[in-house]
Amino acid sequence: MPNSTLAENVAYTLRHAIQFGEYLSGERLVELTLAHELAVSQNTVRDALRILEQEGWVVKQARRGVFVKTFNKAEAEEIYTLWAAIESLALAWALRAITPSHLDFLARPLEDMEQHIQLSNWKGAQESAFRFHEALIYVAGKSQTAELLARLLNAARLLENLRELRFPRGGQGWRTELEAYRMVHHRIAAGDLERARLALNELIMADAVEVMLWL
Numbered sequence: 447m448p449n450s451t452l453a454e455n456v457a458y459t460l461r462h463a464i465q466f467g468e469y470l471s472g473e474r475l476v477e478l479t480l481a482h483e484l485a486v487s488q489n490t491v492r493d494a495l496r497i498l499e500q501e502g503w504v505v506k507q508a509r510r511g512v513f514v515k516t517f518n519k520a521e522a523e524e525i526y527t528l529w530a531a532i533e534s535l536a537l538a539w540a541l542r543a544i545t546p547s548h549l550d551f552l553a554r555p556l557e558d559m560e561q562h563i564q565l566s567n568w569k570g571a572q573e574s575a576f577r578f579h580e581a582l583i584y585v586a587g588k589s590q591t592a593e594l595l596a597r598l599l600n601a602a603r604l605l606e607n608l609r610e611l612r613f614p615r616g617g618q619g620w621r622t623e624l625e626a627y628r629m630v631h632h633r634i635a636a637g638d639l640e641r642a643r644l645a646l647n648e649l650i651m652a653d654a655v656e657v658m659l660w661l
Contacts, residue, residue, distance in 0.1 A: 452486060452490050453490050453493035453494045453497065454494070454497065456480075456484055456486055456490055456491060456493075456494035457493075457494040457495075457497040457498055459484065460475070460480070460494060460495070460498060460503075461498060461501070461503060464498075464503050464504075464514055464603075464604070465573070465603055466569055466573070466607075467569065467607040467610070467611065469514050470514060470604075470607060470608060470611065471514050471515060471516040471517070471604045471605070471607070471608055472513060472514060472516045473513065473514045474510075474511050474512070474513050475495060475504060475511070475512045475513065475514065476511065477491045477492055477495070477511075477512070495512050499512070501596075501597070501600060502515065502597045502600045502601060503515060503600055503604070514604065515601070515604060516604075517601065517604070517605060517661070518661065519658060519661040522605055522654070522657055522658065522661055523654065523658065525598055525601045525602060525605070526602065526650060526651060526653070526654035526657070527651075527654075528598055529595070529598045529599070529602060529650055530646070530647045530650040530651055530654075532591060532594055532595055532598070533579065533582065533583070533595060533646065533650070534643050534646065534647060535591065536582060536583050536586035536588060536591050536592075536595065537582065537586070537634070537639070537642060537643055537646055538639060538643070539586040539587065539588055539591075540582055540585040540586040540587075540634070541634065541637060541639050541642070543585070543587065544585065544634065544637070548585045549631070549634070549635050551581055551584075551585065552578065552581050552582060552585065552631055552634065553631060554581070555574045555575070555577040555578040555581055556574070556578060556624065556627050556628060556631060558570070558574040558577070559571050559574035559575060559578075559620075559623075559624050559627070560624060562574055563617065563620045563621060563624060566617065568610060568614065568615065568616075568620060569610075571620045571623075571624075572606060572607075572610060575623065575627065576599055576602075576603060578627055578630075578631075579595070579599060580599065583595050583596075602653075605657050606653070606657070608660070609653075609656060609657050609660065612660050613656065613659070613660060623649075626645070626648070626649045626652070627649065629645045630642060630645045630646050630649060633645055
């Protein structure tokens with residue numbers, strides 16, 4: 447790919463913007479506009495958008511352009527159900543090799559979430575929640591599972607961004623969310639696979655229910 451390094455840098459910038467809700471599901475990404483804003487060529491932006499399309503962040507529509515990916519209710523339900531099922535497998539693998547350092551690693555996103563909540567930084571709290579899932583997947587140590595879950599987490603981020611825009615959790619909602627994550631961590635630390643799996647599934651599917659309310 448020409449200008450691959452530059453295209454990857456632009457893809458990183460756009461990915462971060464989408465991830466944190468600067469561009470929302472359904473929003474069109476205009477190559478020429480982005481090229482001017484980022485001071486790069488239109489071809490570089492096009493290459494960057496191809497990278498994001500492969501990762502599942504955007505979709506190209508014939509004769510219409512590139513849009514941040516959207517999901518209907520059935521697709522969202524499938525995403526959350528697959529997420530819960532596959533991460534449940536990752537959890538079982540993680541518990542086979544869990545160490546005190548792994549537990550500390552899993553606790554860090556929750557510590558960050560608490561700090562973001564204290565600062566009323568809801569975007570930061572949301573990203574910390576996703577980083578907990580990514581940390582759990584890392585501890586599981588299964589590369590193919592990690593690839594599958596990465597795409598599901600990308601899709602969930604898009605859905606959660608819209609959910610927070612339309613029905614923000616606010617401080618109390620995020621404090622409740624943090625306690626749910628702490629319960630998952632507590633049960634992982636206790637080595638209780640079944641109860642940890644149940645807590646993780648309930649956490650993911652509770653978010654799914656909230657998303658379904660506005661789709």
